[in-house]
Amino acid sequence: MNPTRRNFLKGLAAAAGVGIAGSAAYLKGQDAGLRLPLQTAAPTRSAPESEPPAAASMQASSPSKPAQAQPKSLVVVQLAGGNDGLATVLPYGDPALKDARTSLTFGDDQILKLNDQLALHPNLKGLKALWDDKKLAVIMGVGYPNPNRSHFASMDIWATASPDKPSQTGWLGRYLDAANLPTDNPFNAVSVGPMTPFALKSQKAAVMSVQDANTFQLRTDPRHPQENGPLMAAFSQLYSRGPGGVPYYSLVERLESTTVVAADQMKKLASSYHPTASYPASPLGRALQGVAQIISGGLGTRIHYVQAGGYDTHANEKAAHDRLMTELSDAIGAFYQDLKAHGLSQNVVMMTWSEFGRRVKENGSGGTDHGTAAPMFVIGDGVKGGIVGNQPSLTKLDSNGDLVFGVDFRAVYNTLLSKWLGMDGQEVLGSKFDLLPLF
Numbered sequence: 001m002n003p004t005r006r007n008f009l010k011g012l013a014a015a016a017g018v019g020i021a022g023s024a025a026y027l028k029g030q031d032a033g034l035r036l037p038l039q040t041a042a043p044t045r046s047a048p049e050s051e052p053p054a055a056a057s058m059q060a061s062s063p064s065k066p067a068q069a070q071p072k073s074l075v076v077v078q079l080a081g082g083n084d085g086l087a088t089v090l091p092y093g094d095p096a097l098k099d100a101r102t103s104l105t106f107g108d109d110q111i112l113k114l115n116d117q118l119a120l121h122p123n124l125k126g127l128k129a130l131w132d133d134k135k136l137a138v139i140m141g142v143g144y145p146n147p148n149r150s151h152f153a154s155m156d157i158w159a160t161a162s163p164d165k166p167s168q169t170g171w172l173g174r175y176l177d178a179a180n181l182p183t184d185n186p187f188n189a190v191s192v193g194p195m196t197p198f199a200l201k202s203q204k205a206a207v208m209s210v211q212d213a214n215t216f217q218l219r220t221d222p223r224h225p226q227e228n229g230p231l232m233a234a235f236s237q238l239y240s241r242g243p244g245g246v247p248y249y250s251l252v253e254r255l256e257s258t259t260v261v262a263a264d265q266m267k268k269l270a271s272s273y274h275p276t277a278s279y280p281a282s283p284l285g286r287a288l289q290g291v292a293q294i295i296s297g298g299l300g301t302r303i304h305y306v307q308a309g310g311y312d313t314h315a316n317e318k319a320a321h322d323r324l325m326t327e328l329s330d331a332i333g334a335f336y337q338d339l340k341a342h343g344l345s346q347n348v349v350m351m352t353w354s355e356f357g358r359r360v361k362e363n364g365s366g367g368t369d370h371g372t373a374a375p376m377f378v379i380g381d382g383v384k385g386g387i388v389g390n391q392p393s394l395t396k397l398d399s400n401g402d403l404v405f406g407v408d409f410r411a412v413y414n415t416l417l418s419k420w421l422g423m424d425g426q427e428v429l430g431s432k433f434d435l436l437p438l439f
Contacts, residue, residue, distance in 0.1 A: 072382075072420055075291055075304040075335075075350040076172070077284070078197065079328070081311030082151065083354035085374030087321055088124070089138055089391075093117035096394035101362040103318055114138065118391060123325040126333025127377065134385035135336075136377060137438050139412060141392040143373035143405025147356065151312070151370075154355040159198035161410050161429050171413055172303050173202030174428045175421065179302070181205070186262045187299040192290040192306050200305060208262060212286075213273075213293050216266040269297040276341035277334040282327040284308040288335040296342050302421065311354060315365035328352075332379065349380035349420050351412070359402055360394050372398070373405035376412060378438055382420070388436050411436055 087104050090111055091097055098105050111119035112128040118138070120128050130136040144163050148154045160167035169177075172189065181188045189200055189207045200207045210216050221227065273293040279285040287306040294301055308328070313321055332350065339345040357374025373392050392403040414425035414433040426432050 070295070070298055070300060070344070070347055071302060072347050072349070072422070073295065073302050073304060074416060074421060075288075075348060076199070076306070077288075077328075077332070077350060077352045078305070078307040079311050079324075079352060079354040080151075080155070080307055080309045081313070081354070082154075082356045082358060082370055083311045083324075083374060084313060084317065084321055084368050085354075085357035085371075086360065086394075087317070087358075087368075088121050088325065089114075089140070089375040090119045090121065091117060091391045091394065092119045094391075094394050096360075100360045100394065103366050104321075104362055104368070114387065118387065121322075121325045123322055124329040126329035126336075127379075129333065130336060130379055131385060135381060135383055136379050136385050137383050138387050139376045139378065139407055139436065139438075140387060140389040141373045141403065141406035142353075142376045142389070142409050142412065143356070143403075144408055144410070145405075147372040147402070147405070149356060149370040149372075151355060156198060158353060158355055158409060161413055168201070169203055170197070170199035170201045171428060172199045172305070173205065173207075175417060175423055176200070176205035176207070176303065177202050178427055179421070179423055181302060182300065185300050187265070187294070187301045189303040190291075190294055190301050190305070192287045192294075192304065197305055197307065200303065210266065210290065210294070213266045213270045213290060216263060216270075265297070265299065269293060269299075273297065275338055277338040279334045279338075280327055280330040282308075282331060284327055285331040285334065288331045289338070292335055292338045292342075292344075295339065295344055295348065313358070313367050314363070314369060315367040317367040336379065346381045349378065349382060349416070351379075351416060352377040353409070357403065360397065361401070371402045373403040376409070378412070378416075382439055384437060384439055388438065407436070408433060412438075415439070 084104070086097065086101070090106070092105075092108060092111055092113075093116055106122055110122045112122060112124060113119045114131060118140075120131070127136055131138075144157065146163070148157060148163075156166075157163045159170045161171040176189055186206060186208055188205060191197055191200060191207060191209045192211070193209065194211055196207050196209050270293070273296050275289060275292065279289045284306065287308075291304045291306060294304065308324075310320065310324055335350075336345060339348055353376055354374060357371040358368035359371040361368075363369055389407040392406060394403075396404065398404050410429055410431075411434040414429055415436045415438050417423045417425040417428055418435060419439045
């Protein structure tokens, strides 16, 4: 007896690892998926995702642009938890640093000096090499007015670029909506990780989440490999003969075909990519290797997003932060060398950010508490290396005893949008912000 659509899909989802829930369809190789856009609704920072607009175009097509013709892309590295900026870029020339911190400073013979006032953490050797090659810009004192010291609230502020009012979309999602990118390319934006970050939430554009290119696939029961072909054929056939007049069903059909195409593209990519650098075995190292793999495939991706956690260092910070700096430096260093060896580094810029810095004074547990302003890194062949902005004073603090920011983070976004991605930053950010000398 022919299976009904409902029973067949139920069985296939169980056997093949396909989940369709709400506004997202996931290929559960390693929790990878295609995130659909949001329906226009009243803005709310924590609003649940709703069904996408039927007009959203999700036609399946195989991106065929060769790697050397790839457009400029941005790689965003989120350091979740609130990175200690004063232990990342140390104002070693200011004696107030050692007065405020007893266990979180280094000798002058250990740090990696950028000039006679600022130095990188000793473990950021990969970044120091990029600095020496004039491919690293260090933006000092980045923050925003009336800073929020809550992890979730401040992450949302950075993700939406909207400190003053809630927004349902992220700044990168709004870029994707406005950028007039090919609607038949499921890889316009890719998050390498188990979930889609708030910064990529959009009204119209779809975003791919990939945990591992090697396992991004529709899978049938591995105990019965002979059933793979017939099941996949039946899966596609069911979606190609959908009932007429059912709301959003045409979008479901397009989603299915796009998902199949995306899985096929990733399968080919997994077999063709060969890293030329030794990546660290850390989550960030694996994620950036995944980004390099996607870039090498010539898929036309404009935004790549990765996240690294562990930066909330309230206690025993020294050992933990030393390790994090090693992982960050080794992962970024390997990523850049890999791209360079593949001849792809000239069209890629990387930005790091964290939701806030830490307080100036070390706490009684050998750590630091939530603070405000902190440095950001922007890296790439096209970047004008050097120091941008000034280190905030360690003694002239705000009313809460924290650093006073000097560069609005939205100026960084505006510069990347306008000078690298070719987009009117004001259109995406909603207001006019400074252009920084990054390019």
